[in-house]
Every structure is written in structure tokens, then in C-alpha cells.
Amino acid sequence: xxxxxxxxxxxxxxxxxxxxxxxxxxxxxxxxxxxxxxxxxxxxxxxxxxxxxxxxxxxxxxxxxxxxxxxxxxxxxxxxxxxxxxxxxxxxxxxxxxxxxxxxxxxxxxxxxxxxxxxxxxxxxxxxxxxxxxxxxxxxxxxxxxxxxxxxxxxxxxxxxxxxxxxxxxxxxxxxxxxxxxxxxxxxxxxxxxxxxxxxxxxxxxxxxxxxxxxxxxxxxxxxxxxxxxxxxxxxxxxxxxxxxxxxxxxxxxxxxxxxxxxxxxxxxxxxxxxxxxxxxxxxxxxxxxxx
Numbered sequence: 001x002x003x004x005x006x007x008x009x010x011x012x013x014x015x016x017x018x019x020x021x022x023x024x025x026x027x028x029x030x031x032x033x034x035x036x037x038x039x040x041x042x043x044x045x046x047x048x049x050x051x052x053x054x055x056x057x058x059x060x061x062x063x064x065x066x067x068x069x070x071x072x073x074x075x076x077x078x079x080x081x082x083x084x085x086x087x088x089x090x091x092x093x094x095x096x097x098x099x100x101x102x103x104x105x106x107x108x109x110x111x112x113x114x115x116x117x118x119x120x121x122x123x124x125x126x127x128x129x130x131x132x133x134x135x136x137x138x139x140x141x142x143x144x145x146x147x148x149x150x151x152x153x154x155x156x157x158x159x160x161x162x163x164x165x166x167x168x169x170x171x172x173x174x175x176x177x178x179x180x181x182x183x184x185x186x187x188x189x190x191x192x193x194x195x196x197x198x199x200x201x202x203x204x205x206x207x208x209x210x211x212x213x214x215x216x217x218x219x220x221x222x223x224x225x226x227x228x229x230x231x232x233x234x235x236x237x238x239x240x241x242x243x244x245x246x247x248x249x250x251x252x253x254x255x256x257x258x259x260x261x262x263x264x265x266x267x268x269x270x271x272x273x274x275x276x277x278x279x280x281x282x283x284x285x286x287x288x289x290x291x292x
Contacts, residue, residue, distance in 0.1 A: 033270070036263035049264035058265060061243045064157060065226055066272070068242070072164040073221035077214060079165075080172025087173075088180045101177070104170035111167055112230035119163050119235065124154055157240055160232050164225050171224060172217055179213035216283040219276045226272065243269055 040046040052058060086092065087100045122129045125142060133139045141152055149158055183206060191201040229244035238245050243265055250262030 030270070033263045033266045036260050037267035039260045039263075041258040041260060049258070049261050050267065052261060053264060053268050057241055058243075058246060058268075061241045061246045061265075062268065062272075064241050065243045068157060068161050068164065069222045069225040072161050072168050072225045073218050076165055076168030076221050077172050077176075077218045080169045080217075081176055081210075081214065083169065084173045084176050084180055088177060100173065104173040107170035108167050108174060111228065113234045115163060115166060115231050116234035119154060119166075155236050155239065160235060160240055160242075163231060163235055164228065168221050168225060172221060175217040175220060176210075176213060179210055183209060212283045212286040216280050219280040219283070223273050223276050227269065 037049055038045055038047060040048070053062070083100070087097045119127075121127055123141070124130065130141060133141060143151070145151055153159055154162070187205055188201055191205060196204070227244065229242075229248060232240060232242055233245055233248060238249070247262045247265050250259055250265075
């Protein structure tokens with residue numbers, strides 16, 4: 001007599017290392033952060049750590065982190081979308097797309113000290129590109145007063161945003177490429193046969209199809225920049241007030257009076273990223289319908 005119960009496939013045994021890894025290095029540390037955020041410096045429970053997040057310099061760190069993350073996410077998403085569309089559209093050689101995808105996969109994971117050093121060596125005060133512009137074009141990018149943001153410096157908030165774009169744009173290319181592949185040629189041909197212009201096609205077909213994927217990618221890029229630490233710290237030596245840098249101060253021993261405040265700062269990051277994920281998941285579900 002056949003049993004009505006399903007037997008667990010042995011294939012699931014291969015997922016055990018993943019779940020063990022996630023438990024040890026994701027869920028347990030996250031639980032420790034959530035619990036520690038409500039612990040007092042000398043024992044007991046308190047909400048004082050969380051309450052301190054709305055005071056300076058911590059609220060300023062959240063404001064700066066959100067501004068940089070939002071700006072780099074929006075600009076990176078727009079530039080990445082344009083580059084990806086140029087590489088994927090009809091008429092572009094397939095080898096070019098392969099090179100772009102390979103480079104994007106490498107650049108999207110290139111960060112930290114190597115990326116900071118690369119930018120300092122190229123466009124720092126005495127960088128290769130900076131010296132070339134001064135010697136051959138008589139243009140010093142650091143002494144020029146630009147109309148929008150004033151004097152440029154690689155070691156400030158704007159400079160951090162510029163460096164972040166190096167991995168934000170490639171990440172956008174990787175994320176949005178499948179969505180662009182989902183824009184079938186038959187849709188454009190059908191719209192053209194019905195007399196629709198290119199603008200009408202993008203307004204009524206292309207944009208609605210790409211919108212969930214685009215917005216989801218913006219949220220993904222926001223979280224990617226919001227949690228970045230090594231690149232900003234290596235570039236500015238902590239002079240820019242960001243939440244990951246504030247957390248690093250506590251865990252590096254620079255501040256010893258209340259280590260649980262660092263966990264409260266991380267708890268605040270969890271809240272911000274949880275809101276982003278709550279928006280991202282339904283957008284991805286909607287975008288997945290067009291990829292089938």
C-alpha cells in the first residue's frame with residue numbers, strides 16, 4: 001500500500017551547509033544585534049540606545065547615508081539602464097554584451113581598500129588623471145568652482161558618491177539586463193504594425209514592463225550603498241559621517257562607554273533595509289511575471 005506521505009528527497013541534504021552557514025553568520029549575529037540594541041551599558045534593559053539614534057551625530061549619520069545611497073542608486077540606475085539597453089538592443093554585437101557583462105560582474109564586486117586606492121591614485125590631489133589634466137589642459141579639478149556642488153574633493157560626501165558609482169552602475173547592468181531581455185521583439189513589431197510610434201511603445205508597453213524591475217533595482221542599489229563601509233572609510237579616514245563608520249568606531253575601540261549603541265545603530269540600519277525589502281519583494285514578484 002502506497003503511503004500518502006511525501007518522502008524528503010536526499011537532494012535537500014545538499015542545502016544543509018547553506019542553512020548552517022546562514023544560521024551561524026547571519027541569523028545568530030542579527031539576533032545578537034537586535035537583543036543588544038536594548039541592553040544598557042552596565043546590564044539590564046533600556047530603550048535609551050534606540051532613543052539616542054535621533055540625536056547628533058547619529059541622526060546626521062543616517063541622513064548622510066540615506067542621501068548618498070539614494071543619489072547613487074538613482075544616478076547609477078539611470079546610467080546602468082542606458083548602458084544595458086545600448087548593449088542589449090538589436091544591432092549591438094554579441095561579443096560586446098559578453099565583455100560588458102563580464103566586466104560588470106567584476107566591477108560590481110570590486111570595493112573596499114583597493115577601490116579607494118585606485119581612485120586616489122587616479123583622481124586624487126596628485127593622481128595620474130589630475131596631473132595629466134593640469135599639465136596638458138591646464139585644468140585643476142580641485143581648484144575649479146563648479147556651478148552645482150562648488151569645489152570638488154574626492155575625500156568628502158560628493159567624492160564618496162562618485163566612488164560608489166563605480167560598483168553601482170555595473171550592478172544595475174547585471175540586474176536590469178534580464179528585464180530588458182524580457183522586452184520581446186514581437187511586442188515592438190506589433191505596436192509598429194498598429195501604427196504606434198516609438199514614444200507610444202515605451203509609454204504604454206516598455207515603461208510599464210520595466211518599471212517594477214527598475215524600481216526594484218533602485219532599492220537594491222540603495223541597500224548596496226547604505227551598507228558599504230570599507231570603501232568610504234578607506235577613502236575619507238572616517239571624516240564623512242556615515243552609519244557604518246559610526247558603528248566601526250565602537251567596534252574598533254575608539255569609543256568604550258556604551259558598546260550597545262553600535263548595536264542600536266545596526267538595528268536602525270535593519271529597520272531602513274527592512275522597509276526597502278518590503279517594497280522590493282512585491283516589485284520583484286510583479287517583474288517576474290514578464291520574465292516567464
